[in-house]
Structure formats: structure tokens, C-alpha cells
Amino acid sequence: MNYPCTLAKCAATNSALSLILRRILTPPSVRMSASTAESVLKSKRALRSRVRKALKAMYPIQRSCEDEAIQSIVLNSPWFKSSRALCAYISCSSLREVDTSRILSETLRMPAKDDSTKVAKRLYVPRVEDKNSHMRMLHISSMDDLIANSMDILEPAPVDANGQEREDVLQANDPVDLLLLPGLAFDRSGRRLGRGGGYYDVFLSRYQELARGRSWKQPLLVALSYSVQIMNEEFIPVTPTDVPIDALVHPGGVIPISSAAAERLG
Numbered sequence: 001m002n003y004p005c006t007l008a009k010c011a012a013t014n015s016a017l018s019l020i021l022r023r024i025l026t027p028p029s030v031r032m033s034a035s036t037a038e039s040v041l042k043s044k045r046a047l048r049s050r051v052r053k054a055l056k057a058m059y060p061i062q063r064s065c066e067d068e069a070i071q072s073i074v075l076n077s078p079w080f081k082s083s084r085a086l087c088a089y090i091s092c093s094s095l096r097e098v099d100t101s102r103i104l105s106e107t108l109r110m111p112a113k114d115d116s117t118k119v120a121k122r123l124y125v126p127r128v129e130d131k132n133s134h135m136r137m138l139h140i141s142s143m144d145d146l147i148a149n150s151m152d153i154l155e156p157a158p159v160d161a162n163g164q165e166r167e168d169v170l171q172a173n174d175p176v177d178l179l180l181l182p183g184l185a186f187d188r189s190g191r192r193l194g195r196g197g198g199y200y201d202v203f204l205s206r207y208q209e210l211a212r213g214r215s216w217k218q219p220l221l222v223a224l225s226y227s228v229q230i231m232n233e234e235f236i237p238v239t240p241t242d243v244p245i246d247a248l249v250h251p252g253g254v255i256p257i258s259s260a261a262a263e264r265l266g
Ligand SMILES: Nc1nc2c(c(=O)[nH]1)N(C=O)[C@@H](CNc1ccc(C(=O)N[C@@H](CCC(=O)O)C(=O)O)cc1)CN2
Pocket: 052, 089, 090, 091, 092, 095, 097, 126, 127, 128, 135, 151, 153, 182, 183, 194, 195, 196, 197, 198, 199, 200
């Protein structure tokens, strides 16, 4: 019996198959030559490892100051206050991600009946479905809806406590107006480097296609970034499938990038 070896072969076959499938499904307009793709992949890997080190080197006090500043900027902004439905990540402190806990609890808090300045919001959070860059955004109504996955990131189970399937944002009747994105590196021109799974890029391109098909306004893509994660322009390597962000929130403020952001962020 040789289970681990068989499993390893299966995994290798699966990943080869998924590469072939991606090749077939990716239109020629977004393909790159094999050698360019390989060199971009290498530079992405090198940059990820550099940023991970920089994040690990941050003093905890610096991190918590930046977490507070970034969350306050989001919570006090008119574009967050007026949003009715959003997707946000559940931050993972061991990955040194910008904390979203205050934003999430504020999003889930129902407005007081006599408070006309706040609107009730619908919240969708990520759930990884498989290793082929497949992630869904599922509706939650409480932080108690979350359990830790194998990567130690909190995520919702597909069904709620009453046995009801959670709503998938791609199946919802109404659009989301805002997405709060994690990542490893960002720049002022809208480039974003993720952790390498392709989960967000695949999800974002699907959501944008859905919004186009339904003639919905595209949601604002806002990334949250510590100071050390902001790179000089053109430094982050990009491939045609990388989805650009609309705005960047860092401890010093908001950087509007796209024209949609300039309009909505003022
Ligand atoms: N909070 C949060 N949730 C998320 C994401 C995310 O980036 N942050 N994702 C966004 O995709 C998806 C999960 N993807 C993930 C991809 C890699 C790792 C991770 O642990 N990466 C390690 C390196 C692992 C390795 O290379 O061996 C790391 O980055 O240090 C975690 C989640 C969905 N949920």
C-alpha cells in the first residue's frame, strides 16, 4: 500500500489538469508568453517573501496603531457608512493582515431604531471551496457563524445553524457596493499582490462579469494596507488576470485610484 504516493500523484495530476483547463479557459487576449509568465511568477514570489519579512519585523505597537488608524478611516468614511451590502475579509493575525474586527462588528451591528444616520448592511465573507482558486463569499449575520478552516482562517460553514444554505453573493438578487480586500503589496496605481492563490482575482473577475450582465454599478474595490505594504509605482509585477483596485486605505488616509473611486470618495 502506498497511499501518500498515490495521493501525491493525484495532486500532481489535478494541478496539471487545472493548469491545462486554465489555459483553455483563459482568452488569448490575457495570455502571456511562457517565459514572461515564468519570470513574473518568480518576481511575485520574491516580493511576497520580502513583504512577509517586513510585516513580521513590524513592532506589535506599530501594527496595532496602524490597525486602529485604518479601521477608523474606514468606519468614519461616507462610502462605508452609506454602503448597504459588502464583502470583507476576516483578518488573520498570524498572516499579519490589517485587522478588520471592528469593521466587521460595526457592519453586523443593527442601527438603533431612532438613528437615521446608519443603514443596516448585508455582509458576505470568504469561504475557500477548493485549491483551484475557488472561493465563495457567503452571507453571515454574526461572528458566531464562523469556524477556523485548515489554514486557521475563520470562515462560515455553507449552511447556517437552522440548516439553511447561506446566500452566495454570486446568487444574490441585489449587488454589493463595496469590497474590502486583503493582500501583501499594493501601489498608488491600483496594483495588488495577493498571497498567490488567485482566489480574489478569480472571484473579482466573476463578480465584475455578473455586475456587467445585470447592469449593476460595479462595487468599489478598496484594499487595506499597512505602510510597509505600499510599493513604488510599477514595482509590483502584474499579469493580465490581476484585477486592479479602486482605492487604498493606509494609516495616513485614503488613496483614490480609479475614476469610480474619485467620484465616490470625493
Ligand atoms: N483573511 C483572509 N481570508 C482569505 C484570504 C486572505 O488572503 N485573507 N484569501 C485570499 O486568497 C483566501 C484564502 N487564501 C489563502 C492563501 C494563502 C494563505 C497562506 O497561509 N499563505 C501563507 C504561505 C503559504 C505557502 O506559500 O506555503 C502566507 O502567505 O504566509 C492563506 C489563505 C480566502 N480567505
